[in-house]
Amino acid sequence: MLHEKLNWRYATKAMDPSKKVPRAKLDAIIEAINLAPTSSGLQPFEVLVITNDDLRAKLRAVAWDQAQITDSTYLLVFAAWDNYTAERIDRVVTQTHKERGTPLEVLNGYYDTLKANYLPRSADVNYAHAARQAYIALGIALTAAAFEEVDATPMEGFDPDAVDEILGLREKGLRSVTLMPIGYRAQSGDRLLGAKKVRKPLSELITEIA
Amino acid sequence: MLHEKLNWRYATKAMDPSKKVPRAKLDAIIEAINLAPTSSGLQPFEVLVITNDDLRAKLRAVAWDQAQITDSTYLLVFAAWDNYTAERIDRVVTQTHKERGTPLEVLNGYYDTLKANYLPRSADVNYAHAARQAYIALGIALTAAAFEEVDATPMEGFDPDAVDEILGLREKGLRSVTLMPIGYRAQSGDRLLGAKKVRKPLSELITEIA
Numbered sequence: 513m514l515h516e517k518l519n520w521r522y523a524t525k526a527m528d529p530s531k532k533v534p535r536a537k538l539d540a541i542i543e544a545i546n547l548a549p550t551s552s553g554l555q556p557f558e559v560l561v562i563t564n565d566d567l568r569a570k571l572r573a574v575a576w577d578q579a580q581i582t583d584s585t586y587l588l589v590f591a592a593w594d595n596y597t598a599e600r601i602d603r604v605v606t607q608t609h610k611e612r613g614t615p616l617e618v619l620n621g622y623y624d625t626l627k628a629n630y631l632p633r634s635a636d637v638n639y640a641h642a643a644r645q646a647y648i649a650l651g652i653a654l655t656a657a658a659f660e661e662v663d664a665t666p667m668e669g670f671d672p673d674a675v676d677e678i679l680g681l682r683e684k685g686l687r688s689v690t691l692m693p694i695g696y697r698a699q700s701g702d703r704l705l706g707a708k709k710v711r712k713p714l715s716e717l718i719t720e721i722a
Numbered sequence: 723m724l725h726e727k728l729n730w731r732y733a734t735k736a737m738d739p740s741k742k743v744p745r746a747k748l749d750a751i752i753e754a755i756n757l758a759p760t761s762s763g764l765q766p767f768e769v770l771v772i773t774n775d776d777l778r779a780k781l782r783a784v785a786w787d788q789a790q791i792t793d794s795t796y797l798l799v800f801a802a803w804d805n806y807t808a809e810r811i812d813r814v815v816t817q818t819h820k821e822r823g824t825p826l827e828v829l830n831g832y833y834d835t836l837k838a839n840y841l842p843r844s845a846d847v848n849y850a851h852a853a854r855q856a857y858i859a860l861g862i863a864l865t866a867a868a869f870e871e872v873d874a875t876p877m878e879g880f881d882p883d884a885v886d887e888i889l890g891l892r893e894k895g896l897r898s899v900t901l902m903p904i905g906y907r908a909q910s911g912d913r914l915l916g917a918k919k920v921r922k923p924l925s926e927l928i929t930e931i932a
Contacts, residue, residue: 514869518757542928546921547728548861551878555922561930608920640850647854651758651861652728659724668761710818711756712765718752720771
């Protein structure tokens with residue numbers, strides 16, 4: 513089942529702008545993103561869902577003119593925290609205490625250690641860590657799109673500083689990590705449509721040590 | 723279906739070493755890892771599958787003594803390329819040409835640009851990029867484990883230099899990124915067993931710009 517979905521999906525280069533992804537499918541993908549596991553449960557990223565045409569045209573211009581940015585129904589922008597802060601970590605502690613009932617002293621024991629580890633690090637190191645967590649969610653989002661039979665394209669080909677500027681991300685303490693337009697594959701104009709999926713032979717992926 | 727699986731999984735802290743994951747389930751998880759999308763199809767990581775008891779004891783000692791490292795059936799170590807090289811990129815070009823039939827001039831047009839971009843960058847920048855790709859696969863591997871009804875724990879709590887040393891990764895041009903023991907949850911000894919999954923309210927995850 514999962515393999516079938518993963519084989520169905522591909523990095524769609526040409527989307528048909530006349531076919532619209534139903535809102536319920538977007539919601540299902542968002543829900544999967546929110547269920548993605550992250551380090552210490554911090555979920556150190558946000559996702560912007562952009563349908564505004566002017567903004568999408570501006571973003572396309574700083575992303576190698578990739579057409580899916582404007583031809584998709586929804587453009588998702590994964591944006592990671594620019595740094596870890598005590599406030600950001602405390603929100604997780606408070607919510608976990610409230611929702612799960614874990615005693616605060618237990619949570620503080622764990623998260624105080626985390627703060628002692630994270631807070632002295634540079635913003636760049638913490639951002640890099642947060643960005644990795646967003647990639648866990650990206651993998652799950654792409655999988656969720658396939659389950660919804662919606663096409664999606666993971667994109668790194670853009671100028672992150674320009675995207676941050678266009679979307680005002682830095683003021684919110686965020687930095688763009690990856691784009692993911694979701695829409696429907698066009699029936700022509702994409703040399704990847706129907707192309708064989710190329711993957712490493714398992715002998716180059718896996719080493720077993722028994 | 724997917725949501726049900728994502729809700730079922732959790733970062734299992736206590737595994738029952740007497741319950742063994744069947745080989746076929748490991749194979750299904752590996753296959754999903756290999757199907758994970760990666761930037762430009764490079765798949766810039768490998769996965770070690772460790773069942774050797776001595777090695778697992780050594781790894782546990784440099785990973786905060788986390789018991790799943792030795793109580794799991796299989797310990798997966800995701801190890802990213804330490805750098806991009808022309809040889810590594812050329813292997814992908816050759817394989818894609820062979821398996822997909824894409825003309826070499828088309829592939830070289832794309833991958834020569836990629837080389838011009840990647841090869842002058844520092845090894846650290848390239849490793850950071852490769853590590854992010856491994857996190858896409860980690861997200862999909864955790865999802866695949868849930869579909870196989872196998873427990874798994876994403877782990878960053880280890881000394882990466884020590885893990886690299888124990889497994890001889892640097893000599894192979896690899897660096898450890900994350901550990902993922904797979905096994906079966908113990909019925910006691912884990913405060914996370916049965917705990918409510920805590921996730922951001924969607925209002926803190928999602929911003930829509932229409």
